Amino acid sequence: MIKHPRYIRTSLSLAVAMGFVVAAPTVHAESVRVIEEVLVTARKQSETLQDVPFSIAAMTEGKLQQSGATDLESMANNVAGISIQNLGPGQSQVAIRGISAGQIVRDQPGVKEQVGVYMDESVISMSLFTPDLDFYDINRVEVLRGPQGTLFGSGSLSGTIRYISNQPNFEEQSGSVQVGGETVKEGSEGGNIKGHWNVPLSDTVALRAVGYYQQYAGYVDALQPDGSVNKDVNEGSREGLRLAMTFQPSDALTITPRVIYQSIEMDGFNREDQYNILANPYTDPASRAPVTLGEYEQFTQLEEKFEDDFTLFDLTVNYDLSDTLTLTSVTSYTDRDVLVLRDATTLNASIVGGSYGEAESIYTLDAPLFDTTAAEVTTQEFRLSSTGESALQWVAGVFYSDVRRDYAQSLLVSGFEASGPVAADLSGSTAGARAGTDELYFSEVPYKLEQFAVFGELSYDVNDKTTVILGARWFDYEETRELTFDGIYAASVIAKKGKVSSDGVSPRVMVRYDLNDEVMLNAQVSQGFRLGGINDPLNVPLCSPTDLTTFGGNDTWEDEKLTNYEVGAKTTIFGGAATLNMSAFYSDIKDLQATVVAGSCSSRLVYNVPEAHSQGFEVELFSRPLDNLEFGLSGSYVQAELDSEVTSTTGGVTSIVGGIRDGNELPTAPGFQMAVTATYYFPIAEAWEGYLTATYQNIGARFTQIADQENGGQGSATLFPGVGGPLSQASYEYDRELPAYQIVNLRLGAKTEQWDTALFINNAADEKAILSLDTERDGRGRVAYHVNQPRTIGISARYNF
Template sequence: MINPTYRFRRNALVLAICSAPLLAFAEGERALEEVVVTARKQSETLQDVPFSIAAMTEGKLQQSGATDLESMATNVAGISIQNLGPGQSQVSIRGISAGQIVRDQPGVKEQVGVYFDESVISMSLFTPDLDFYDINRIEVLRGPQGTLFGSGSLSGTVRYISQQPDFDGVSGSLQASGERIDEGGSGGSMKGHLNVPLSDKVALRLVRYYQEYGGFIDAHQPDGSVKSDVNDGVREGGRLAVLIQPNDRLSITPRVVFQKIDMDGFNREDDYNILGNPYTTSRTPLSLGDYEQFTQLEESFEDDFALADLTINYDLSDSVSMTSVTSYTDRDVLVLRDATALNASITGGSYGESEAIYTLDAPLYDRTSAEVVTQELRFSGLEGPLQWVAGLFYSEVERHYGQSLLVAGFEDSNPQHPDLAGPTAGQRASKDELFYSDIPYELEQYALFGEASYDLSEKTMIVVGARFFDYEETRVLTFDGLYNATTIDKPSKVSSDGVSPRVMLRHDLSDDVMVNAQISRGFRLGGINDPINVPLCSPEDAATFGGRDSFEDETLTNYEVGSKMTLMGGAATLNASLFYSDIKDLQATVTAGTCSSRVVYNVPEAHSTGMEVEFFVRPAAQFELGFSASYVKAEIDSDVTSTDTNNVTAVVGGIREGNDMPTAPGLEMAATAAWYFPLHDSWEGYANASYQYVGERYTQIADQENNARGSATLFANVGGPLTQSTYDYDRELDSYTQLNLRFGARNENWDAALYVRNATNEKADLSLDTERDGRARVGHHVSQPRTLGITARYTF
């Protein structure tokens, strides 16, 4: 197989990624490991890639205790993970985000592409947090990667690179862990892998894992009881890959990846709930504390993910190779939320119905199913000073989404308001189904891509690439129920085509210092908006948010300069980059006021500018230190306004020139330290610490309006008369720090450790979560409290 290392470092020692923890270093061995990555679909060392990239090897992941994307991000600058619970992570890179997606919106595509080896797995809100066990490395590619990775990689790409089957003999590992959350529940895991050569031409690799999450959120109930640790759950999954290598030129690797998540609740802390708060007089007052919420029914999240792919590599000649990647993904997600507070704000707050009606259980079911087929065929070659890759890509996405709000007993309770009285069944909605939607969705995409690197001299290289794409999206919209304007089987279609280019220049000032520059473009496909819930809208909001059937493609042009340095004879590396990203037609999700809907607007102009710095050093053989930081200023550069029925023009959803983009902080920093020391005979001890700082940020663009102070006018019809008429809250999320510690010992076969996550027990607000602009509920998704654990791993 053609697997060339980067040509500027022909004399460098290139080490394969470690598949085990860092080994003990002999006295005087201070050189940092050189990491081989495939960020440009060719093998090269991390220090040779001519743009900003971070890579966490399996040894580093195990050393830090990272098991999923969120825990990995604590050690990498420039990437932010919005944690809405396992399986519901939203990823942003370089501060480029238009706000948190709080419900599945099939038309909204991701801004960061996530790949498992060669197969794309990202899906807007539901990026699957696959377990890192037996992962070779995680690559974080900063900046647009549209040329090689397509639409979902507008601001960057995250890649899981798995361990492949090998012929070196039977090997494997087993790992067990247990942990306890401070004032919460218990969790633990069992994981293992097995590599077996079946012959000199066939080998297989099996990975299996099972993890129980302890809960830490307590849910107050209407009868005064409290359910403890309601957000516990289970994640289990595995992988099976078979390597078939008939000869030195051909390899065939079929694989299956699966994961199932079953959570009993969400990491949400309620600050105000219309059904459980201290301001009521006709209902029992309730003050909610840290890690507490008010619910009336049990919430849950279920996610079944399966990926089957086939990778074929064939050397056509000594200088040209072919790669074919075929993948099929099947995904089923069910989210059950307690919408009783939301429904109470409508039936009781807006319509004035009695307590017997507004306290009826109101479960909201969000169902998503998706089938994705992709095919990539590419060729790569190396001819003297020219190295190139070119290929074709095709994908077909069939996605089905629907919501159902079934309030059992509603019709028989005889509501009095004329908008609610009478039969509730509609053309598609059943009796007592107050909200119903059904949205089948298809997206077909074709692309032609290529990138070539050419050595202008022994020290200078230029890279030129482009991706030509064409897509068509079709949806059939059906909405029914009392809260909807009935829409039955309404077809919608959008299509687009374009080109995404990239030009990079690299120059070696010396063997150890490289500078680079690039201009690159990323894109995010447009889509179709859901209709707003007109019956719930005020006339002003209906005029403001209505009539927006679709939204355009989002494009980003990135200008970047950087430098990568190897210092102290290989004992240190210092990498830095400066970037400016110009964004056109930013897709901003806006909450449509009283309509209880979400609408995507295109913001004509926005930008993100900033820098990243990473420094790693081994000052002595037994010490290793790391520091990374990013500073980003990402802003809206255009006003988006609307004029209501009273001819009043106002800024929509906080989309005002000068406002910040949400979800990602301006400043992030991470520091790591590791100490290795001899124990007894063949045993080595180690102590690791990692520290993360995350700056202030917002969840949605609109949160920074009115000096970031939210003020909700409370409904006096629910629990009234009230002791106060408004509820004020801070919409800016405070900065926070996280400190993780790990102490252990290991030898050739065993590795045992004690660990502490969030050692200072800091409660971090990860995102703001409101319903009906805070009139139904105000809360935050919060981080896990201090967690103590023990883990042991046996490798053979």
């Protein structure tokens, strides 16, 4: 196992050798079309993608349209090194370079993100719910791989994603309208209407507006207790508005206020049940009818729901203090309200009927679980940056953020108390200090997180070939929260205060060396950080004595720190007709924040793993070998593993906690992924050009949580005789490993300067991809998987004016 930076030295030699090889061929310029240069602002300054001295990918507006990508998840499979954990629209969780410690679930509001997501200059990421903003009228999406803590702060431990929007311009009035429709195999229909309008209001004022509405098709059916089926329960919608106005009273001053609003409403989740305590084939027909669920089916008693209202107000001011110095101010305010309504009847049945043996009339009572999040985030950044052609370029600034976040849960089982449960722990009054009658679980956790940082980065051209970049960020933060938990399923905690704080420095050193005009080599050492937090108390009444001992006493977790060693090569080959970029990295992780399911307690905790690492490489090739042919390939291989373990000793027996075992893989991200895209252009008529785009995506096997790897990746859920027993077997066996999958997308279109129309087939081979594992009470209530959308056929038409 490679655990030393000498791995980087070997990779550097390989990169240099490849640079010499690939730079050698030359092709006559008139036989090819030069690859378009892409401008990015990954270092808070404008430069071409090929000039950035670290690993970065950028999907331009044209490439996004060509691939049919409309949000982060549909884009991610085309970019090396990035993966999205699918929990439905509005609930994506991002991992870069395999650095992830498990799916962050809805009742872990204190966990911070490992990848920072920005809308232009404003941070919008949230660990549980990264907003899936629509890509319409987005100039590009930048994916910055590796720690970006120097310029982007704590949320960018393993990388940063940036939506870069098209800004209002003063040149001319312009706009576009797009409409589309689609149908899903054995599912419902969806569609969209989107548009944008740019208008100069005067010589100094310009306005740009974007609006969109997306209807999501459903493809998962929900079996009901009476035997009926609710079809396509995961339908939903997304609608949004972006409105920006630019004031330019002088050549030196630009002021851009903006508002962004997006609302997502989903009627259910893309979950396929494999085992459900209330609907399975193992029950005794004399006690409860056996049920066998099919593909794209689930069992529910209640309509589930997800709602997400996101609003961002920001103000960006740029003022040129001189010909060589610019002052930038970025002020943002985010307001977000999220509701997740889950059918927790299966969870409740596993407790009431399974663990306590209550009657069917009690354990089948409707049990809706409401998760609500209300967040307000205010940020302010001031920075000074140099401009011009000097050998020394620099940026320095200060950053402040204030996060207020209120999280609450409520499990209301109406009629529970009146139904007369006989078990001592369940009988009697259900009302508590904060929980109402029949409110079996109640929690309320308000957070306040303040952070202050000072950052800077300078770049110096030592000579014509060598540039050295030095950067650092000093940070200081404090998080306070107040814990309130009540109900017969919780250990009663009322208004218990907690606090964590930290400060430190994250440095970065980079070197760029231009071997020649076609080959640039780069190397860096950088650090990133992820803030610590406070665990929720265990649900003590639900815990077995062993689990209570194993998981008790873990009240807080520490900051996660990552040191990244990286080398890369960026080459332009075939006379400008292709680019080939490569990078190799080794990341040493201290105090990895690992998500652990606390067994029977129906609780989730975060543990610090002392040592872990991630190492691998990325390759990206984009070429236009012929005037009518484009080709792209991106691939990555990552080996991410734990290098230490966490244990617990009970009754003299020492056991591994939550699968945190030396050698286990980091979950959620595949070890190997690859995407290949080819577009062929052909003439149709005098003004029309046809195109055919084919995309192949290969995503490797992975796990949802660290613990899923134990027992060779095989899970076992205990079946309770108290629910439909006596049972035909004592346990349900299932596979915790998510298998590799391949997706093929096809797009046939025709376009002019104004029109772009296309017929598309997504998931043309109708591959069912298993995206994540979803269990209730560690499988005791339910074993399910989130699944992708089956074959989808649709059309789209866009008109530019």
